[in-house]
Amino acid sequence: MFARRFHPRASGVVHPFQTHVGRRLASRGWYFAAATAILAVAVHRPAEPPRPAQRGIALWSLRTLDVVDEEALGAECGAPSGGGLVLPTGAPAALSCEAARTIIAQVRTNLAAPVTDVEAAKFADGVVDWLDPHGLWSVAPDAPVAPLVRREGERLLRELEAAPNGDPCAAADVVGASLATWMKTLRVSFDEGLREGRPEGRARSPAEVWRTVTAAPFEDGPITRNGRELARELGREVGAARAAYGVALDPYVTAASQRLFPDLTAEAWGRVVIAAAVRAYVPQLDAHGAWAPLDEEISIYDLDLETNPPLRLWSEMTRTALGVRIDRGALAPLLDGDVVLSVRGVPLTGMSVEQAEQSALVEGAPHGPPASVTILRPHVAEPMELVVAPAPAPAREGPAPAAEPPELPFDIVRYAEGRVAVVTIPDVPDDLGDRIGAALARVRDAHDIRGVLLDLRANGGGSTDGAMAALGHFLPGAALFPMRRRDGGVEVERAPEVPAEESYSGPLAALVDGDSASAAEMIAGALASYRRGVVIGDRTYGKGCAQEYLDDEAHAGVLRLTTLLFSLPDGAPVQKVGILPQITLSLPAATEREARLSRALEPWRGPDVRDSALVREVPWALHGGRVGPCRDETVCRALRALGTSVAAAR
Incomplete structure (x- = not known):
C-alpha cells in the first residue's frame, strides 16, 4: 500500500481561488486540468x-x-x-x-x-x-x-x-x-x-x-x-x-x-x-x-493557478x-x-x-x-x-492601481527576413487572457514580427475562463465549446469581445504534445476548428470533460464531479481522442492518456457551433530555411515545418 503524496496541485479539474476557496464567499465556475501524475510544479494532474x-x-x-x-x-x-x-x-x-x-x-x-x-x-x-x-x-x-x-x-x-x-x-x-x-x-x-x-x-x-x-x-x-x-x-x-x-x-x-x-x-x-x-x-x-x-x-482545489x-x-x-x-x-x-x-x-x-x-x-x-x-x-x-502576520499594504490615496499580470515566457526567433514571437504557456490560469494581452503588446512593440507561436507543450490545463479569455485575442466573440450535461442539455461558451487594438490577426500556431491537456486542448483545438492557427506537434492528451464543485447534499463536504463533456467548436470530440495536429512532429511519447483511464467517459461529438464569418486561414510565409537559432530545438523544428508545409503556407 502506498502513501498519499502531497501534490502542489490537486488532481482532476480545479477552480480559481476566488471561486473555490472563496466558493463560500463568491460565485463559482469551472476549472479544467489534465489527468496524469504531477510531482512538482508541472502541468499534468492525475486522475x-x-x-x-x-x-x-x-x-x-x-x-x-x-x-x-x-x-x-x-x-x-x-x-x-x-x-x-x-x-x-x-x-x-x-x-x-x-x-x-x-x-x-x-x-x-x-x-x-x-x-x-x-x-x-x-x-x-x-x-x-x-x-x-x-x-x-x-x-x-x-x-x-x-x-x-x-x-x-x-x-x-x-x-x-x-x-x-x-x-x-x-x-x-x-x-x-x-x-x-x-x-x-x-x-x-x-x-x-x-x-x-x-x-x-x-x-x-x-x-x-x-x-x-x-x-x-x-x-x-x-x-x-x-x-x-x-x-x-x-x-x-x-x-x-x-x-x-x-x-x-x-x-x-x-x-x-x-x-x-x-x-x-x-x-x-x-x-x-x-x-x-x-x-x-x-x-x-x-x-x-x-x-x-x-x-x-482545500485539498481538492488547486491554488497555484490563482491570479x-x-x-x-x-x-x-x-x-x-x-x-x-x-x-x-x-x-x-x-x-x-x-x-x-x-x-x-x-x-x-x-x-x-x-x-x-x-x-x-x-x-x-x-x-x-x-x-x-x-x-x-x-x-x-x-x-x-x-x-x-502579512505585511500591511502601503498607505495610498485613491484606488490601488491594477496589478500587472505575471509575464509569460517570451522569446524572439529569426524567421526568414523577419522574426517570430514564441510565447510559452505552461498552464492556463484564470488570468491567462491578461497575460496573453501583455505578451501581444510586446509583439506589437517588436519589429518585423512574421507570426506568433504558442508553446502549449506539457500544459496540463487550468481555467476555462482563462482559455476563453486567451482565445478572445485571436477569435474575438467566437462561439467556442458546446458542453453537454447528463440530461442532454447543451451549453455553448463564447470568447469575449476584445478590442481590435488588443487582438492579433497575424499568422498563428500552437505547438502541442501528448501532455497538452484539457484547457490547453481547448485553446489549440479552437484555433484549429476556426482554421485560425496551425496546430503542430503530437496528438494531445484527450481530456474533453469538465468538473464542477458541488456542496454535498449531506452538508458534510464538497464534491468534485465530472458533470460536462465538451467538444471543439466544429463538434469534434476531445474526450479520449485528443487533437491530431495538422503538422506532426516526432516528440517524446506521453506516458499517460485519458483513453487509458478505466473510469474515463466516452467521447462525445457535439454540434458545429462555429461562426462562419470567423472561419479563416492566415497563412505563414515561407522561410527558405532561414530559421533560428532557438533556445529549444523543438521550437526551431516546428518553425521550419510551418514555413515549408502546405498546411501552413498556402
Missing part, C-alpha cells in the same frame, strides 16, 4: 485510481478537539458558520450511514454519463488507504484492519449504494470494532516508547535532541513499517523531546496520544470507516472526481512526531528549519495532510491573520511564541 493516502507531510491546525467527543468527529461538524472555510479539527473525518448514502446518490445522479458498476476489490483497497493518514491504522503490515475491509468490501459497497433510509451500515461497524481494538494495542506501544524516550540519568546532547525533534517518522512511499514499531518509535521521539524541553511540551505529548491513537468507540470508528468509503467510492465512478469533508476541502494565490505560512514542510518542520518558504518571522508545534494554540501533532493543507492558509480562513505560532528553533532551549 488517480483511487488516490492513495498522504502520510509524510502536514501543516497546522486551528483548534483543539477532544477525540473522545464522538459528536465532534471530522466531517460531522457540519457546514461552517459565517460562510468561510471550516477550521480543521484534527479528528478523523466521519459520516453517518445516511449521510454517506445521500452523497453517493448525488454522485450517481450528477455524473455526466450513466454510471457503471464499482469493482469491490478496488473499492476496498481505496477504503484501506483513505482510512489511514499515518501508516498506523490500516495500511501497516501488522494492522488487522485491511484484511477485514477487503473481506467486508462487497457488503460495505452495497450498503453505501442503498437508499438513504435503508438498513444500518453493518459492515462499517464490524471494521470499526476492529479499529477500536487495534488503537488500544498501538497506544500500549506508544506508551512504552514514551517511557523509553525519558531514560533516567542520561542527558542527550543538544544536537541529538534536535535530530530527534526534526526527524520524519512517517513513510511517504510504500508502507513497510509495522504499526506497533512506528507507534513505539513515535513514543520514543515524543518522550525524548519532553525530557529535553520539560513541561512546556506536555500539551503536545497529550495531542500525540489523542490524535495518533483516537480513543473512539466501535460505533464512532464505524463512521470514520464510512467517510473513508465515500472518499474511495467517488473516484471509482469518476476518474476525475473526489469528495472531501469540509475541514479538508492572487493565498498567503501560506510555508510552502514545503515535513511532519515530525510533534509538529511540522518547515523545509522551504517560511513566512517571517518563521524560518526554514523551525519546528512548528502549534498555531493559534492548537497542537499540530497528528493532523492529516489534507487538514494541514487547509490550515496552512493565512488568508481565507475565518479567523484570518495574524496567527500566534509556537515553535522550536535550533540552539534555543525552550519553545518560542511568535506572531505571524
Whole structure:
C-alpha cells in the first residue's frame, strides 16, 4: 500500500481561488486540468485510481478537539458558520450511514454519463488507504484492519449504494470494532516508547535532541513499517523531546496520544470507516472526481493557478512526531528549519495532510491573520511564541492601481527576413487572457514580427475562463465549446469581445504534445476548428470533460464531479481522442492518456457551433530555411515545418 503524496496541485479539474476557496464567499465556475501524475510544479494532474493516502507531510491546525467527543468527529461538524472555510479539527473525518448514502446518490445522479458498476476489490483497497493518514491504522503490515475491509468490501459497497433510509451500515461497524481494538494495542506501544524516550540519568546532547525533534517518522512511499514499531518509535521521539524541553511540551505529548491513537468507540470508528468509503467510492465512478469533508476541502482545489494565490505560512514542510518542520518558504518571522508545534494554540501533532493543507492558509480562513505560532528553533532551549502576520499594504490615496499580470515566457526567433514571437504557456490560469494581452503588446512593440507561436507543450490545463479569455485575442466573440450535461442539455461558451487594438490577426500556431491537456486542448483545438492557427506537434492528451464543485447534499463536504463533456467548436470530440495536429512532429511519447483511464467517459461529438464569418486561414510565409537559432530545438523544428508545409503556407 502506498502513501498519499502531497501534490502542489490537486488532481482532476480545479477552480480559481476566488471561486473555490472563496466558493463560500463568491460565485463559482469551472476549472479544467489534465489527468496524469504531477510531482512538482508541472502541468499534468492525475486522475488517480483511487488516490492513495498522504502520510509524510502536514501543516497546522486551528483548534483543539477532544477525540473522545464522538459528536465532534471530522466531517460531522457540519457546514461552517459565517460562510468561510471550516477550521480543521484534527479528528478523523466521519459520516453517518445516511449521510454517506445521500452523497453517493448525488454522485450517481450528477455524473455526466450513466454510471457503471464499482469493482469491490478496488473499492476496498481505496477504503484501506483513505482510512489511514499515518501508516498506523490500516495500511501497516501488522494492522488487522485491511484484511477485514477487503473481506467486508462487497457488503460495505452495497450498503453505501442503498437508499438513504435503508438498513444500518453493518459492515462499517464490524471494521470499526476492529479499529477500536487495534488503537488500544498501538497506544500500549506508544506508551512504552514514551517511557523509553525519558531514560533516567542520561542527558542527550543538544544536537541529538534536535535530530530527534526534526526527524520524519512517517513513510511517504510504500508502507513497510509495522504499526506497533512506528507507534513505539513515535513514543520514543515524543518522550525524548519532553525530557529535553520539560513541561512546556506536555500539551503536545497529550495531542500525540489523542490524535495518533483516537480513543473512539466501535460505533464512532464505524463512521470514520464510512467517510473513508465515500472518499474511495467517488473516484471509482469518476476518474476525475473526489469528495472531501469540509475541514479538508482545500485539498481538492488547486491554488497555484490563482491570479492572487493565498498567503501560506510555508510552502514545503515535513511532519515530525510533534509538529511540522518547515523545509522551504517560511513566512517571517518563521524560518526554514523551525519546528512548528502549534498555531493559534492548537497542537499540530497528528493532523492529516489534507487538514494541514487547509490550515496552512493565512488568508481565507475565518479567523484570518495574524496567527500566534509556537515553535522550536535550533540552539534555543525552550519553545518560542511568535506572531505571524502579512505585511500591511502601503498607505495610498485613491484606488490601488491594477496589478500587472505575471509575464509569460517570451522569446524572439529569426524567421526568414523577419522574426517570430514564441510565447510559452505552461498552464492556463484564470488570468491567462491578461497575460496573453501583455505578451501581444510586446509583439506589437517588436519589429518585423512574421507570426506568433504558442508553446502549449506539457500544459496540463487550468481555467476555462482563462482559455476563453486567451482565445478572445485571436477569435474575438467566437462561439467556442458546446458542453453537454447528463440530461442532454447543451451549453455553448463564447470568447469575449476584445478590442481590435488588443487582438492579433497575424499568422498563428500552437505547438502541442501528448501532455497538452484539457484547457490547453481547448485553446489549440479552437484555433484549429476556426482554421485560425496551425496546430503542430503530437496528438494531445484527450481530456474533453469538465468538473464542477458541488456542496454535498449531506452538508458534510464538497464534491468534485465530472458533470460536462465538451467538444471543439466544429463538434469534434476531445474526450479520449485528443487533437491530431495538422503538422506532426516526432516528440517524446506521453506516458499517460485519458483513453487509458478505466473510469474515463466516452467521447462525445457535439454540434458545429462555429461562426462562419470567423472561419479563416492566415497563412505563414515561407522561410527558405532561414530559421533560428532557438533556445529549444523543438521550437526551431516546428518553425521550419510551418514555413515549408502546405498546411501552413498556402
